[in-house]
Amino acid sequence: MxxxxxxxxxxxxxxxxxxxxxxxxxxxxxxxxxxxxxxxxxxxxxxxxxxxxxxxxxxxxxxxxxxxxxxxxxxxxxxxxxxxxxxxxxxxxxxxxxxxxxxxxxxxxxxxxxxxGLLGQGGPRAASDTWQPNGRYGALGSTEGRIGTNIMPGVFAQVGMEYGHKYGGTSFELFAKISEKNHAHSTLNPLAAYQKRFSLDEIMNDVMIAYPNTRPMCSGNxxxxxxxxxxxxxxxxxxxxxxxxxxxxISASVLTSDPWQESCQVLPDVNTLTRNAAEQAYEQAGIGPADLDLVELHDCFATAELVHYDNLLLCEQGGAADFFESGAPWRDGSMPVNVSGGLQSKGHPIAATGIANIYEVATHLRGEAKDRQIKGAKVGLAHVIGLGSACGVHILEKAA
Amino acid sequence: MAKATSKSAKKKSKADAKKTKNAKNAKNAKNTKKTKKKAGAATKASGPKRNGKQIPFVDYLVLGKTPYLRANECKSCAARFFDRRNACASCSGTEFKRARVKNRGIVTSFSIVAMGPQPYVSAIVDCDGTSVRTTLIGVEPTPEKVTLGMPVKLATYPMGLDTEGTEAIAFGFAPA
Missing domain, CATH: 3.40.47.10 (Thiolase/Chalcone synthase)
Known part of the structure; x- marks a missing residue:
């Protein structure tokens, strides 16, 4: 101490x-x-x-x-x-x-x-019988569907697809497999809202919300x-x-907002501020990603989890798809990610999430996670991101 | 919906097609209103006469012979914004000029939003260094037809007339 x-x-x-x-x-x-x-x-x-x-x-x-x-x-x-x-x-x-x-x-x-229901749709507009420019962009009506999308499943779908465009290696199936992992993990967590295991087929054939995110690939309200x-x-x-x-x-406690990036004007950039927070947190804690025994990261959608493997430096830059395919983030892998079941199964009561993920890590470090305990866990990281954006990263260490 | 509207955009110049198109547009506008609970201008099939005026769906869409998107560009670092800024978010500069965004680009990300009556494609298009958020039009909203890296170009389409006969024009990007 x-x-x-x-x-x-x-x-x-x-x-x-x-x-x-x-x-x-x-x-x-x-x-x-x-x-x-x-x-x-x-x-x-x-x-x-x-x-x-x-x-x-x-x-x-x-x-x-x-x-x-x-x-x-x-x-x-x-x-x-x-x-x-x-x-x-x-x-x-x-x-x-x-x-x-x-x-x-x-x-x-x-x-x-x-x-x-779906967050990010905005409220209804007042009726008028002539076209009335309104708001910051002088829009004549709701921009949802007219100028792309603002709803969360669509925004985060684009976040994952953008990673695929940049580095390749992504597919609908890959994103669905990430969801398969988290739902499998959730069966061991009695605090999770959903504890149902889904097969890959079930996930891919479920209701499509915003391609490539089907319903089980979205966090639950x-x-x-x-x-x-x-x-x-x-x-x-x-x-x-x-x-x-x-x-x-608490070896590191960091909060960042997003520095200016060209594309963040039209698609929120969840990457730069997460990477910045992770780098600051590792420096504060005096450890590196290789020292982590478990990670709880903000998988509000399956497409988001993939990019944060990279942003939290759990893999090489551009290597998130390979990292997942190696089996590393499964609970028996080399870098267990979201052993709580993640937001996709545990649920996402927004303001509770940023403490609940730290609770999960702390519970493992105390050796009190029962059936889902990662054996011998000594160091863990919890990550949360809110669009707009704000990113919190905490690194915890077991008492000596 | 996307397909039909982009087609009607192409027919824009055909004067004699106007009347039927008006009815069609009005119907479209009505349907949109009903299904998306969006209050735009109410038009009836037998309703207002075109008054020759057009209004863009958003103020950064510039109408004319060759419509384009207009950004506010920072004079010191060239960062672009589709809305106003007091100081540049990139360099804190306070002087801006209007800049024309290239009409062609490539899709760097997309999602096919499947809630609601009609699926639509939301996409991010890289127009020569300026990222634009858009709905893709003139393409079937399926993962087989929409691909990362596909070349697209700006297109406009009418949204209907208001009671004074002003026609609203929206934009999308269509396969180039």
């Missing part, structure tokens, strides 16, 4: 899926209470609260959560940062601890999304929450031996 390090003391994610009887606050409170209990602390120990929620970004979910679990008067930061919202909430807590403002903080990400308690090095030293043993070191 070096001075300045920040540790995960407690962590939890709820079961993801349809939770019709729980509202946003119920879910957030469930994860928060469980994370506090997991860390052996209470709200009275927490000095800062970061809360992420995208769908009710203006509703003060953080304060509502405090009313539910403990109004101690501490600062609360409500954050929204697309799909990286959870990671951003966690960064708020980590930064406050690092800055010495407090010695313990908590982050919660929560979303109710079951039945939300669902409900869920995740929470994490972080603690300073100095404070951890004063806690019990049991708490110290289960603590997980």
């Amino acid at each position: 070096a001075s300045g390090d920040v540790w995960i003391l407690g962590a939890n994610m709820t079961k993801f899926g349809k939770r019709p009887n729980d509202d946003v606050i119920d879910l957030a409170a469930e994860a928060a209470m469980a994370a506090l209990a997991d860390g052996g602390v209470t709200m009275a120990d927490i000095g800062i609260l970061g809360v992420g929620n995208l769908m009710n970004a203006g509703a003060g979910i953080g304060q509502q959560l405090q009313k539910q679990v403990g109004q101690t008067g501490i600062p609360v930061y409500n954050v929204a940062n697309a799909c990286a919202t959870g990671a951003t909430a966690l960064r708020v807590a980590i930064m406050a601890v690092k800055a010495g403002e407090t010695d313990m903080g908590m982050a919660v990400g929560v979303e109710k999304l079951a039945g939300a 669902c409900d869920g929450a995740a929470a994490m308690v972080v603690v300073s090095d100095a404070k951890l030293k004063k806690l019990s031996r049991a708490q110290q043993k289960r603590a997980v070191k």
Whole structure:
């Protein structure tokens, strides 16, 4: 435990899926209470609260959560940062601890999304009987379908196809095989929204959403929450031996946005900022990709997972298809990726995702992942990306 | 829909075809409105007379004898934007000029969006260094017909008349 390090003391994610009887606050409170209990602390120990929620970004979910679990008067930061919202909430807590403002903080990400349908379509327009230019591009109507697509399955399909154009080696079947892997992994994760194994044929012959992504190749909108308690090095030293043993070191915590790229004006560039975040994270942690025992990356669609093998430097540049075909990212391969089942099976309650992926890695490093445990895992990486864009990368290490 | 509209775009100059085309366009516009819940201009088959005016679907489509897409180009680093910028996202320069985007390019990425009544092809086209997002028209929306690297060119097609008789013109890219 070096001075300045920040540790995960407690962590939890709820079961993801349809939770019709729980509202946003119920879910957030469930994860928060469980994370506090997991860390052996209470709200009275927490000095800062970061809360992420995208769908009710203006509703003060953080304060509502405090009313539910403990109004101690501490600062609360409500954050929204697309799909990286959870990671951003966690960064708020980590930064406050690092800055010495407090010695313990908590982050919660929560979303109710079951039945939300396709995201990115925009709202309806007011009717008019003459053509009325509207908005930033002076458009006469919805651009969806008229000027390509903005819906997520289509955007991320193009992200994967663009990789294929650049480096070759991709195909509908390759992308479907990535989905086959994640659904196979999900059968071992009781917290996943879907735990059904699909054959390659079933995946390829399922309903086409946006070629080459069929329905099982898309992440599911669902409900869920995740929470994490972080603690300073100095404070951890004063806690019990049991708490110290289960603590997980945050070796790197990075958030990036996308630097300008020519094509990002028309197709979001999820590559450059992920690569930048990964490079910064490896440098912060003083390790390389070869040191990783497992990776949870943002497979919002099967087409996205492929490009992030490359962006996170898990393979040589341009070599993502070969990397997958080698079997490396399967749970028994050399670089297990998304052993939780990934967003395609686990589900994607947006603001919870950026904490849930870190929870997954931490659980393996603690040796508590039961049936899906990656044996002897010591170092892991969690990645999340929100379009717009924001990318969070965290590298965790098992306590020595 | 894409196929039919690009065909009618080609017939654009045939004056005597106008009347039937109007009816067709109006029908198209109606259908689009119904299926996509999109409120554009309402036109009836027997409705307004063409007033000779045209309006582009987006303001960066420049109509005329040879329609083209127009970008705002940074005077210092030549980065291009289809909407306005206060400072260049690439170099922070604050001076821009209008630039004409090449009408031909190659498809560097695509997706066939299959939700809704009609599948359509969303694509990114590299027009000599400027990336353009577009719907591909005049091509069957299947992975057999649409391929990475295929050459395409800008094409326009009418979307229908509003109650004042103004015709809206949209763009797509079609196989070159």
